Amino acid sequence: MKPDDIIRKVAFPIVVSGASGAGKTTLCRGLAACVERVAFSVSVTTRPARGSERHGVDYFFVSDGEFERMKAAGGLVEWAEVHGNLYGTPRAWMDERLAEGTSILLDIDVQGGVQIMEAYPDAVSIFVVAPSMEVLEKRLRSRGSDSDEAIELRLRNAVGELEYIERYTYIVVNDSVESAVSRMAAVVDAERCRRSRLFEGISWKDFVGL
Numbered sequence: 788m789k790p791d792d793i794i795r796k797v798a799f800p801i802v803v804s805g806a807s808g809a810g811k812t813t814l815c816r817g818l819a820a821c822v823e824r825v826a827f828s829v830s831v832t833t834r835p836a837r838g839s840e841r842h843g844v845d846y847f848f849v850s851d852g853e854f855e856r857m858k859a860a861g862g863l864v865e866w867a868e869v870h871g872n873l874y875g876t877p878r879a880w881m882d883e884r885l886a887e888g889t890s891i892l893l894d895i896d897v898q899g900g901v902q903i904m905e906a907y908p909d910a911v912s913i914f915v916v917a918p919s920m921e922v923l924e925k926r927l928r929s930r931g932s933d934s935d936e937a938i939e940l941r942l943r944n945a946v947g948e949l950e951y952i953e954r955y956t957y958i959v960v961n962d963s964v965e966s967a968v969s970r971m972a973a974v975v976d977a978e979r980c981r982r983s984r985l986f987e988g989i990s991w992k993d994f995v996g997l
């Protein structure tokens with residue numbers, strides 16, 4: 788194999804977490820669109836679909852019973868209860884993509900993020916924060932879909948999520964979507980150059996083809 792072939796095999800989970808309203812879903816979409824060999828993990832959830840959301844695209848919408856069956860069968864690599872609903876990441880799809888050299892982008896909450904970091908020590912973790920708490924509140928209010936009470940709850944939850952920030956390797960401030968996405972892309976590129984990933988199970992001579 789040539790160095791280039793080895794580089795193309797390097798793949799890892801990319802955990803992206805952050806308070807709701809910080810903009811992590813937008814940033815993940817932007818990242819998936821501009822970086823090669825990255826695919827989005829589609830989670831399983833017991834929450835009902837909203838608006839234009841599609842089964843199998845945004846989420847797999849399942850009943851509580853189905854969720855429990857998947858969990859009991861070991862089909863979820865992580866799961867958590869978030870804002871009163873259950874969410875989980877299907878294991879098989881992710882492992883198959885990783886094996887073929889595709890990194891998997893996981894837009895998940897901090898409880899799930901920590902489980903992924905434990906299950907995959909080579910995972911890359913990125914925590915997205917709003918430029919300030921004032922901006923975060925403004926973004927939550929401008930969504931227009933939540934009551935004042937729901938916004939207060941999300942803000943309180945945001946502080947709870949922030950308590951996990953020290954478990955994450957990279958912090959990206961979402962000041963503008965374009966620049967935040969380009970910093971996330973830089974993180975992925977740099978992680979793909981890590982010697983420990985490239986030389987896994989081979990020597991430098993194997994790597995350069997000596």
Ligand code: 5GP
Nearest residue numbers: 830831866867869874875876894895896899
């Ligand atoms: P929403 O219902 O607004 O789409 O998502 C609510 C929260 O659940 C977000 O913080 C989102 O990142 C998180 N979430 C989505 N999918 C998963 C998952 O598979 N596992 C975990 N732990 N959290 C998830």
